[in-house]
Amino acid sequence: MAEAERIIGTPDTPDADRDEQEQAGTDPTAAESERPRGKRRIAVLFAVAVFAYALDLISKMIVVAKLEHHAPIEIIGDWLRFEAIRNAGAAFGFGEAFTVIFTVIAAAVIVVIIRLARKLYSLPWAIALGLLLGGALGNLTDRIFRSPGVFEGAVVDFIAPKHFAVFNLADSAIVCGGILIVLLSFRGLDPDGTVHKD
Numbered sequence: 001m002a003e004a005e006r007i008i009g010t011p012d013t014p015d016a017d018r019d020e021q022e023q024a025g026t027d028p029t030a031a032e033s034e035r036p037r038g039k040r041r042i043a044v045l046f047a048v049a050v051f052a053y054a055l056d057l058i059s060k061m062i063v064v065a066k067l068e069h070h071a072p073i074e075i076i077g078d079w080l081r082f083e084a085i086r087n088a089g090a091a092f093g094f095g096e097a098f099t100v101i102f103t104v105i106a107a108a109v110i111v112v113i114i115r116l117a118r119k120l121y122s123l124p125w126a127i128a129l130g131l132l133l134g135g136a137l138g139n140l141t142d143r144i145f146r147s148p149g150v151f152e153g154a155v156v157d158f159i160a161p162k163h164f165a166v167f168n169l170a171d172s173a174i175v176c177g178g179i180l181i182v183l184l185s186f187r188g189l190d191p192d193g194t195v196h197k198d
Contacts, residue, residue, distance in 0.1 A: 041126040042117050048130025049137065052173040056138035059169050060156040067158060078162055085166045086146075086154035103143040103151045106136045121193035124184055129191075131177030138170030 063084050067073065072083035113133045120126055139155050146153035157166040188196045 038121050041120045041123060044123060044126040045113075045117055045120060045130040045133065048127055049133035052131055052134025052169070053137045053141075056134070056169040056173070057141065059158070060138075060142070063156055063158045068156075072160065080162070081160050082158050083160045083166060085157045085160075087157045087166070088152075088154045103140065106140045106143065109136045110140065116191060119192050122184075122189060122191055124180065124189065125191040128177045128180035128184065131173040131180070135170040135173030135177065138168070138173070 063082070067082060068084040070084075072081045074081045110133060113129050113136075116129065120129070142155040143153045144150055146156070148154070155168065155170075157168045157171070159168060159172075160166045190196060
């Protein structure tokens with residue numbers, strides 16, 4: 001049998017497979033070590049997303065229960081206050097006539113991030129995408145489950161700085177994730193962990 005396998009050229013032993021991979025220019029031990037590293041980055045992505053989503057969800061539940069239909073709470077004089085606002089538009093109150101479109105965009109962003117996670121080997125990218133995912137899920141939850149209806153729901157905003165739009169923790173997570181992605185792109189760091197220089 002061994003002689004037949006040698007003649008046919010289809011070895012089935014681990015050593016033969018390792019020799020074949022080495023001849024092809026791939027290091028099997030390196031490939032095996034990359035798999036756990038990639039899984040850890042994916043775990044970080046989803047851990048950050050869950051944390052951001054949970055903070056946003058809990059904060060909105062508190063705001064709806066304790067602050068909605070009540071006077072704003074001043075945090076730092078009139079420079080920063082908490083004020084419950086229902087926002088049918090995008091982040092910071094933009095585009096209230098396009099609620100359904102923004103809902104579809106948020107869902108598409110979530111799908112893209114989940115698909116990109118399979119090729120993720122960079123810790124900073126995992127954190128950035130986790131923030132984006134958690135923020136998008138937070139606002140998408142409002143779009144689906146809050147009035148006036150499914151996919152048309154108004155997002156709960158409550159952080160109101162002076163001379164600025166009212167926003168929530170999901171918006172903050174999205175903005176922070178976006179800024180981090182821009183910085184990583186400027187540094188030439190790709191999601192797969194490679195660094196390129198133009």
